Amino acid sequence: MRLLLIEDERELAAALSGALSKHGIVTDHTMYLADAFELTRQNSYDAILLDRRLPDGEGLTFIPMLRRAGTYTPIIVLTARNEPLERVEGLDVGADDYLGKPFLVDELMARLRAVLRRPPSLTELKITVGRMLIDPLHLSVTVESTPLDLPRRELLVLAALAKRKDKTVLRSTLEAAVYNYEEEIQSNALDAHISRLRKRLLDAGAGVAVHNIRGVGYLLKEE
């Protein structure tokens, strides 16, 4: 589990990071809202712990900002500003919970767990083709809910085809999906991958077929 801690009191932050790490929680720490926003763009956190009084502004303003950017990571506000009406304020701008300082780490942990009892991610993009379920984000493929592990390059080809199933994918598009600009190919490596992928899909009974459109590219279709 990985948290983002936005807090300007260094000692508290250090102590909290230490205490959380004993619970197996990895913590990234920053004092600034601007940094925090950047960090949320680069990493995926399970939850965010947010102080209100921060050097570059009121912490609460961070919440609508984040939500507007499409991030719905649970947020727990940790603050000395703990009047009932301040709690209302915090919860109503979108915080998931609100905990006044000082607090017991045990209670923070319990509130974290309560907030995290929810489905992992709302934005899991999945594609079904034939008997297969493809998750291009996690590069995972299952056939009838039994996992199918493919070599990386074949996975990339399959994912690229699946994203445009029933439509032709240009040969050049496939190459771009599998190779970055540093790795250049001078052979029919892509064809080889297609071939091996076909065989593996057949063996697994995936219920799909990779068709070739001569001179153009390939196409993934159910059988």
Add this chain to the structure above:
Amino acid sequence: MRLLLIEDERELAAALSGALSKHGIVTDHTMYLADAFELTRQNSYDAILLDRRLPDGEGLTFIPMLRRAGTYTPIIVLTARNEPLERVEGLDVGADDYLGKPFLVDELMARLRAVLRRPPSLTELKITVGRMLIDPLHLSVTVESTPLDLPRRELLVLAALAKRKDKTVLRSTLEAAVYNYEEEIQSNALDAHISRLRKRLLDAGAGVAVHNIRGVGYLLKEE
């Protein structure tokens, strides 16, 4: 919106019902757990407000009972038993929030809104794989109900894998689950953890296997 209020103080219940009705909320009220359970079977509530001290028992016992019956309606505990450790207790049996009496109706409303914003929590608290039972929130592992204690980093790896059992977990995801951005690794530390974890799982007869998908990541599967 329709709530179920489980509370034995008549005046408080009446006052609360009145106050909530001003916000357009319909409230069903009962003093007894037995009745409450029956009501949840007959009606569908948006949330449940639960007192702890009730004529026919401790209110908290209601929560696992309800969850076991497959009902995941959000629950807010309202009680005078408001010590931090009591709050932990309440949240850890599955309450979504915990509010000490006395409270402002405005705060209750705000917490209600916060709880209702969260996606419905269908998430299982525990994960079973092979002979293991894993609680990723408390980071505890048991094999055939005897506890298995693993070093922290290995636990984190295992929990991350368990949360996506039978699906691939990207190498980068595992790294993010174990290390924060300050601690960078320049070696195969993760591989070492995997290796040691495998051995420990084998010794414990856990009945699971950690598979590698070359160039992609890892995957936890029953043997």
Add this chain to the structure above:
DNA sequence: CCGCGAAGATTGCGGCAGCATTACGGGGAG
């Protein structure tokens, strides 16, 4: 209907990247 050329399919081979394992030592907790 036939023949020819180009694109694609398939497969064995070899190099090497990525993984598994393990020993070692520093460092932190009790």
Add this chain to the structure above:
DNA sequence: CTCCCCGTAATGCTGCCGCAATCTTCGCGG
């Protein structure tokens, strides 16, 4: 002081994947 976690690095190995040779398929023109 002692234990053990954990990062590091050395070693060996597996199998992915680029390459190329060979065979097959497709489309077009005569």
